[in-house]
Amino acid sequence: MARDCKRDAIRLLFLLNAGKAENYSKDMASIYPYVFGGEKRLQAMDFWVRYPDYLALELISQHEKCGDPAKLNIARAIYENGEPSLRTIPMLRKHFGAYEPLDTALALLECRGLVRPERRVRRTLCRHGQRSVWLHQP
Known part of the structure; x- marks a missing residue:
């Protein structure tokens, strides 16, 4: 199945907009008033959109815990x-679950001035970074 990077970009923009928070960064807030924090969070949301049966199972699990009929x-x-x-939109399966690189789709959104992806490396023993995506005013 051929990749459709434009479709991926639109789907990610929808997810970024749905999960955005107000940006409190002094130097970025004037240009990008919203931020979406966490690549793993974005990956999880993307997985649920691409596999609605897993989303339904998660909703049923949450219903069993809290009793919310909605x-x-x-x-x-x-x-x-x-x-x-x-x-259902298939994803590449890696060692620990479904994973799809976000770089190409985010680059399409960035070149149009809609978002600005950024990775911040924490000063800890591990060298993993926290990815934030800054969102332009819609």
């Missing part, structure tokens, strides 16, 4: 509308 109704609608068979 979550059960959303899960029921996912299955009744045929979402899993109609809207």
Whole structure:
């Protein structure tokens, strides 16, 4: 199956907008008033959008914990509308689950001035960075 980078970029922009928070960074807030923190969080949201059956299972699990009928109704609608068979977008499977590199899709959004991806490395023993994506005013 051929990759569609533009479709990936649109899907990520939707997810970034849905999960954004106000940007409190003094030097960035005037240009990018919103920020989305965490690449793993974005990967998880992307997974649920691409695999609606797993999203429905998570909603059912949350319903069992808290008893919220709205979550059960959303899960029921996912299955009744045929979402899993109609809207599943395959992902590359790695050692610890589904993973899709975000760089190409984020680069498409960045070149149009919609976002600015940034990786910050924490000064700890591990060298893993926290990825933030700054969002332009819609």
